[in-house]
Amino acid sequence: MTEGDDALMVINERTGAGYVNVVSLTDPDGTVVLFDEDTWSDDDRLTHATFLTDHANTLNWPIREEDGPLAPGTWTVRVGLWTEDDEPEPGAEVRVRTVVRATPDELVLPVWIAYAGRILSDEHLGIEAATNTAVERWKEIYASVGITLDVHTTAADTSYFLGPASETDWVELYDTLDPRGVLVVIGAIIEDPAFDTFVNGECPSNPGPFVSTPISGVEIAGAVLAGDDGAFDDTELDTYATTLAHEVGHYLGLFHAVQLVDHSDDPPSAWDALDDTEHCRTYDACVEALGDNVMFPFPICDDADVCTSGSVFTEEQGAVLRGWVGVRAQ
Numbered sequence: 006m007t008e009g010d011d012a013l014m015v016i017n018e019r020t021g022a023g024y025v026n027v028v029s030l031t032d033p034d035g036t037v038v039l040f041d042e043d044t045w046s047d048d049d050r051l052t053h054a055t056f057l058t059d060h061a062n063t064l065n066w067p068i069r070e071e072d073g074p075l076a077p078g079t080w081t082v083r084v085g086l087w088t089e090d091d092e093p094e095p096g097a098e099v100r101v102r103t104v105v106r107a108t109p110d111e112l113v114l115p116v117w118i119a120y121a122g123r124i125l126s127d128e129h130l131g132i133e134a135a136t137n138t139a140v141e142r143w144k145e146i147y148a149s150v151g152i153t154l155d156v157h158t159t160a161a162d163t164s165y166f167l168g169p170a171s172e173t174d175w176v177e178l179y180d181t182l183d184p185r186g187v188l189v190v191i192g193a194i195i196e197d198p199a200f201d202t203f204v205n206g207e208c209p210s211n212p213g214p215f216v217s218t219p220i221s222g223v224e225i226a227g228a229v230l231a232g233d234d235g236a237f238d239d240t241e242l243d244t245y246a247t248t249l250a251h252e253v254g255h256y257l258g259l260f261h262a263v264q265l266v267d268h269s270d271d272p273p274s275a276w277d278a279l280d281d282t283e284h285c286r287t288y289d290a291c292v293e294a295l296g297d298n299v300m301f302p303f304p305i306c307d308d309a310d311v312c313t314s315g316s317v318f319t320e321e322q323g324a325v326l327r328g329w330v331g332v333r334a335q
Contacts, residue, residue: 006075006079012065012105012330013080013105013330014214014330015064015066016063016218017054017084018218019099019100022060023089024058024059025059025062026084027039027084027085028084029081030082030083031080031081033076033080034076041055049276050260050275051278052065059220060219061214063210063212065328069324069325070324082101102216105330106330106333109332109334113154113332114152115185115186115187116154116156116253117189118189119159119161119178120159124192138246139242139246140154143250144156146250149323151323157184165192166194168196170208170223171209173209173220175188175221180217188223194229195229206224206251207224208223208253210256211259213255215330223252223253225249240311240313244312247314254300254326257331258329260276261275261302262322263282263291263295265288265302272287281320281321297316298317298318299317299318301314
């Protein structure tokens with residue numbers, strides 16, 4: 006790292022079955038600033054990079070203000086390789102890439118929206134017009150934290166029905182577009198057996214990589230967002246905009262402000278690691294404190310099934326978004 010660099014990203018991708026994680030990150034003074042075992046039992050989520058969850062992962066550093074600034078010198082990353090049974094596998098192959106960002110004068114996030122399969126030809130759904138409206142609202146949300154979206158669109162030769170975001174290979178599409186930012190794939194639904202119901206969107210990695218990997222893409226379920234009648238009303242367009250802001254928020258490093266089960270009296274199971282998102286302790290308290298936040302885990306619906314979505318980021322959430330290496334001068 007040199008003077009003026011303010012963000013470091015490490016992307017790990019292994020071949021074959023099994024997992025890869027960041028075991029530790031050490032600064033130029035020899036201080037370990039991130040250690041995987043410190044995060045495994047912590048209910049305050051900071052990054053997925055230390056967990057054994059996938060064959061590829063990403064660390065973007067620093068995350069919080071207290072984690073920075075990024076000191077000049079040599080930073081050391083230890084990478085762990087594991088079998089599917091969570092046993093060490095030191096002989097496995099891994100590809101490690103690093104990206105460094107110099108402090109930009111302006112903050113622009115390039116986004117490529119790719120319409121999957123035949124979704125553009127569904128006139129009743131009207132996904133292109135709905136997306137254009139939702140994107141304008143999304144731009145306003147991100148502008149509130151100082152980020153300008155540079156959005157492009159294309160059609161993608163891929164399935165109308167999307168698979169789980171963590172298991173879908175977006176390398177070819179990503180390489181074709183070379184977005185140098187975030188790829189957002191919009192299909193009809195996301196067929197993920199991990200969920201009992203259809204979801205509005207999925208992000209495979211928190212944060213997501215700035216370079217091409219199989220998990221370099223956010224997925225959005227356009228037909229699900231349009232509701233039972235398959236046609237967007239104004240409330241559904243707000244939910245669409247927030248879903249875009251929310252899933253890309255994950256890709257840029259944000260966790261759910263609080264982890265809750267929809268319409269449940271179950272207490273929260275986790276929170277993000279930021280100080281200005283309240284660590285609420287009950288469902289009702291969390292809805293009251295964080296229901297207007299973009300990173301609330303689901304839209305809030307009333308007895309008439311009218312749902313509202315958050316449109317607010319906290320100051321520290323905005324700092325995390327601005328710190329992702331792909332947010333840069335255009």
